[in-house]
Amino acid sequence: MTDRLLEELRLRFRETMAIRLRDMDTLLATLARDPANGDALATISRHFHAMVGLGATYGFPRISELGDEGEASSLILARSGSPVTPQLHARWCELVAAASGDLERGGTST
Amino acid sequence: MKALVIDDEEDVRFVAQMSLGRVGQMTVVVATGGEEGVALAKAEQPDFILLDMMMPGMDGAATFRALRADAATATIPVVFLTAKAMAADVQRLIDLGAKGVVLKPFNPMTLPREITAILNP
Numbered sequence: 172m173t174d175r176l177l178e179e180l181r182l183r184f185r186e187t188m189a190i191r192l193r194d195m196d197t198l199l200a201t202l203a204r205d206p207a208n209g210d211a212l213a214t215i216s217r218h219f220h221a222m223v224g225l226g227a228t229y230g231f232p233r234i235s236e237l238g239d240e241g242e243a244s245s246l247i248l249a250r251s252g253s254p255v256t257p258q259l260h261a262r263w264c265e266l267v268a269a270a271s272g273d274l275e276r277g278g279t280s281t
Numbered sequence: 282m283k284a285l286v287i288d289d290e291e292d293v294r295f296v297a298q299m300s301l302g303r304v305g306q307m308t309v310v311v312a313t314g315g316e317e318g319v320a321l322a323k324a325e326q327p328d329f330i331l332l333d334m335m336m337p338g339m340d341g342a343a344t345f346r347a348l349r350a351d352a353a354t355a356t357i358p359v360v361f362l363t364a365k366a367m368a369a370d371v372q373r374l375i376d377l378g379a380k381g382v383v384l385k386p387f388n389p390m391t392l393p394r395e396i397t398a399i400l401n402p
Contacts, residue, residue, distance in 0.1 A: 173390060176303055180296055180389060187292050220335065223364055225292050227386035235386050 177230065181278070184229035188274055191218055195267045199260065206254035215263070216245035222270065231278035237266045283308040284396075285327035287318035287344060288362065289336040296389050297331060297362075305393025315339025319347045322354045329400055331383070334363035334371060345374055360399055362387075 195218050201211040222238025225231075241263055248255060255263075284307045286297045294311045301307045310325050312318035316339055322330060330348070334341035341361060348354040358380040361371045371382045381399035383392065 173304075176299060177390070180299060183295065184292065220364065221290055221292070224290070224385035225296075228296055228389060229292075232386075 181230050184225065184231065185274055185277075188222075188225070188229075188231075188234065188270075191221065192267055192271050192274070194218065199264055199267065202255050202260055206256070206260070212245065212249060212255065216242060216249060219245055219266075226278075229278075231273060233273045233278060234270050237270045237273075241266045282329075283310070283325065283327045285310050285312065285318065285322055285325060285330045287312045287315065287321075287330060287336075287341075288333035289314055290333070293333065293362070293385070297392070300389035300392040301331075301396075304390060305396075307393065315341070315344035315347065318344055319351070319354065322348060322357060323351065326353075327357060329358040329360060329380070329396065331360050331362050331396070334361050342370075342374060345377075345379060349378065358400055360396055 195215055198211045198215045198218070201208055202215070205211070219238045219241035223235050223242055226234030226236075226238060244259060244262070248259065284301045286294055286301070286309060288294050288297065294313070298309045298311055302309045310321055310327065312321045314336055318330070318332070332341050332344060336344075339347070341363070345359055348357065348359060360380050361374060361382045362385060363371050363382060364385050371379070375381065383395055383399075387395070
């Protein structure tokens, strides 16, 4: 039952995280056009936060690590009220791309 | 044993429900936010509440205070579910009467055991 449950959870996570990552791509495109867009910043920060909590829970620890870096930098930015810098935007694109890659590879069992 | 899970993230509710229900053999009810959670706690009288700390609107701390302020829910044990970064904030709530904290990410295979240990130290 344990293996079956874990596989069910991982399958579901791959579907829902793929949707989340696509939304993050859209938000990153918005932030590229409008680096001071507070709504987009808040939403992408929530997505990074969700990656932290969900990744390792579902057997994708690398996604938790990637989310941790994204959440920390997005929270600092939100507190400062500054727009997203090109460097930070590029890094977030890398984090999302890395998470997509890990999701496609199936992550690593914990 | 009946559990009430309050979390705005659907994926967290799902994995908690599967873990507590299928691994822990508990009856699980879920709420998507603080206000719904308080109402369900009154109606369902769960044996414990697993409560997310960071939620939009009525967050975990406000939900905890609302549960404690109502005689119908004041004594239901509350276990917070939170990211590591917010654990220090939760310690203040433990000082006010919360039973404990489960850190996210958590292991769905051991979550029921972890909660049982918190509820029965």
